[in-house]
Amino acid sequence: MTNRTISAYLITFLLTFGSTASGMTFFQASDQSDPLLTLGGKSIDKDELIYLLSKGNNSEPGTPGMSREEYEENLDLFINYKLKVREAEAQGLDQSEEFLREFESFRENLKAPFLIRNSLEEGELRKAYARMQEIVRASHILLQFPANASTEDSLIVLRMALKIEDEIKNGGNINELAVKYSDDPSVQANQGDLGYFTALQMIQPFEDAAFSLQPGEVSDPVLTDFGYHIINVKDRQPNPGQVRVSHILVRIDENAPNGEDLAKRKVADIYTEIQKESTVWEDIVKNYSEDPSSSQKGGILPWFSVGSMIPEFEMAAFSLTEIGEVSPPIQTRYGYHILRLEDKKPVDSFESMEESIRSRILRDSRSTMIQSQVMAIQKSRYNFDENEENVAKLKSELSATSKNDFAQVMNEKDLARDQLFSLQGKSYVAQDLADFMNVQEIPLATKEGIFDAWYEKFAASVLNEAEEADLEANNKDYRMLLKEYRDGILLFSLMNEQVWQKGLMDSVAQKAYFQENIQKYQWKERVDAYIVKVLDMSQVDAARKLLQETTLSDDLISTFEKSYESSNSLAYQTEAGNLEYAEHPVLSKADINSTYQEIEANGHLHLVILGEKTSAGPKKFEETRGLVIRDYQEYLDKSLVESLRKKYPIKINPKAKEETFVALNQ
Known part of the structure; x- marks a missing residue:
């Protein structure tokens, strides 16, 4: 079941399910921290009811708030809902493997919008879409680094890029200079002219530089993974889509x-x-x-x-x-x-392009940039303090090892207790890193060695855990949403087991319920009838010829319907069966003792043929099984609530109850 399904079910449940019942007592509040109510000694805060009812309230601003009667009804439904969650917990459903797996899946989805990364990703998405409203035409010169370039090699390339930049700014033609200097493999074909492009079609540093320039402007050297670029923007136009x-x-x-x-x-x-x-x-x-x-x-x-x-x-x-x-x-x-x-x-709307833009952003260098920004914010927020001396030592001692040998070499060199960093006052040492590596299946490595990659991954994991713990402890919206989904899963499990599936599958109990409540399943007086609603009055005479002076039978119905379905399928609408006539919109106007008659109803002429009449009496189980199942499930639900109200004493805090009502009407 999806997140959306459970959420929708929970709101529907609060508005439609449950039985009003007595058996509640009241206690006096001692201070503002007192709960709204207790169920079997377990406290429930008023914020939970406010959250759920406010979430389901879609009224327009300025409309009247919730009435006392509505509030009392919703409070009662809320109590029934929490009683079922309480019972699910008592049965250990919150400890089942199925629940834990499903809840963890929901948690992963629910936390995403609240995380630092999400807000940064959202910013990049919006920035990319804003840039997509324009197209840029640019030429460039690429100066690549030689293989295994040293720092001095990089500086030589940079000085060359600066020289070319000055030459262009002093009147040089970038396309001619591109043919002379550029290392771009396509330069002989395009003379450095890249044509028009928009966001997410170039690597990020190049795109950032190009979109910061106006037509005619030349960039400073722009460093990318390919080398240094000199960029000259030729034109900018609205994106034609x-x-x-x-x-x-x-x-x-x-x-x-x-x-x-x-x-x-x-x-x-x-x-x-x-x-x-x-x-x-x-x-x-x-x-x-x-x-x-x-x-x-x-x-x-x-x-x-x-x-x-x-x-x-x-x-x-x-x-x-x-x-x-x-x-x-x-x-x-x-x-x-x-x-x-x-x-x-x-250009498509942001909403229709959002997932496509997100996918492309997460595949390019922006993803690494976002991750770096996330870690920087997390480190600042959660007091990350790196032991730079120890980290440098560990890197020197352990980078040459493999993942499999990491722990052994660390212990041989007596490095296990060396501190890596502290976070929120807790110290993390090299042994923690080794333990983390031991449970990870994906191998990692960098040009510098194994330590850098695993240390970065470990720090990111610890910081993410700190953010999630902080989220659950201090973000009320997230905490309430998480609780809503947790309780929703438990509620669904209990109801599915004790109400829905039981009511659907237990045919013996269904029939017993049917017999005990047979008075609910009674036919009123009925008559065999065939009703032809005339939609095309030009066809009424043809219908009369077939239906007048006849007796109602299956052959008559079959003959008539075949006649008009093949020639004029839109001329009539028909209804046939053994129908209750007292409240029927057409038959209620009919003479039940007349075989053929024509009746005006709801602006249409109806040709009616009547047959045998049937006296009022009980329905057969097969005739009303669907309704019986629905009623039996409602009976099981009501019985469950009544038993839970006896099992878990309910105490309501009058002061918190009134505060909740006021909060809902603000």
Whole structure:
């Protein structure tokens, strides 16, 4: 069952389930910390009732608050709900393996929105989506580091990048300089021009720099995993969204001496043919396009946005403005294309793109950045104090070991008790790190050695535990939500076992309940009837011919329905059966002793044929089994509540009760 299901069930339960019962006593409050009530000696705070009822209250501002009568009813339902949770705990359902597994799963989902990481991720999501409203065109020069670069090598590359930056700012052409200096493998094809792009299409440091520049501005050297970049923004425009085009491709035969001329002549002839009014685009595509993946589908390509296609193709596609507009031939590295615009749409809403943006952010360097920020905030908040001297020593002594040998080497060098850090006054030592590594199955390593990776992972784990403990102890909203779901699982388990499944599966008990309450399952006077509601008055005479001067029978019904279903299925609506007539909207107006009659009801003419009458009397169990099961389950629920009210004495604090009522009406 999903989180949403239990939450919805719990609110529904509070509003609809439970039985009003007596057996409650009252005690006087001694101070404000007294509970709202106790059930069998277990205290329940007023905040829990306020939270649940406020969560279910969707009234508009300015509307009247909860009445006394509504409050008393909801308090009574709340008590019934808490009694069932109390009983589930008494039965040990909160210690079952199934409960613990399910609750832990819910806890993982529930805590996510409250964690520091979530707010940082949300900020990155919003920033990325805001950037997606624009497209940027930029050129760049990339200067890569040599293999196994030293610090001096890095400084040499940086000085070169600064020199090129000055040259551009003094009037140099970045595209010409890119051909001369850039280590980007595509530079010979694009002269450093990257075309248009938007958020999440470049690595983060490059994107950050590009979106901080205005057209004509040149960046300082930007460090990425590829090296240093000099970026020159050429243009910024509103994002045109997405486009869908179909195309015709004519490839260039590079093995033919005049391959390009032949392709150019062929695409020109195709373009001329397309201009004729009699031409069918799909036929031209099928006959002439050399793109095997799209030629049999009218040349249709998937939707794409800026930065998804090669620049020449993309610019031609986005330059088309009218649906059905065809571009002149354009050349790309694949050959010559003719494009037709099929559709356009703006940038999707944030809500529809949120999960896609999140997935992309968590796959790039932003994820590492977010994790670093999370740890920095956690360290500050929870008084993380690293023993830098010991950490440096442990790194030096243990980095060369493997995960399997880590504990042994640590003990041989007598390092187990060396402190790594303290957190909220608690000290963590090397042995704690070794224990942590021992229960982890995923191997980790870094260029520097094993210690760095495992120490970082261990510190992050300890900090996360501290944040979660702080969340549960000090965040009231989270604590209430967690309790709601915990109690919801217990409530569902108890009700499923003692009410729902028992009421559904125990056929012997169902029949016994049916016999004991037979007076609830009685037919009123009935009559066999066939009612034809005329929807098309032009067809009324045809119906009359078939129904007048006849006797009600299965053959009559079958003949009539076959006659109109095949010729005019919307002319009539019919109802047939042994029907209670006293309160029926049509039969209540009928003469029960007349075989055929026509009755006006609810603005429609009804043709009615009546047969045998049936006296009032008890229903058969099979005729009302669904209703019996529902009633029996309600009986089981009521009986359960009554037994629990006897088992767990209820004491209500009048002062806290009144304070709760006031709080709910503020």
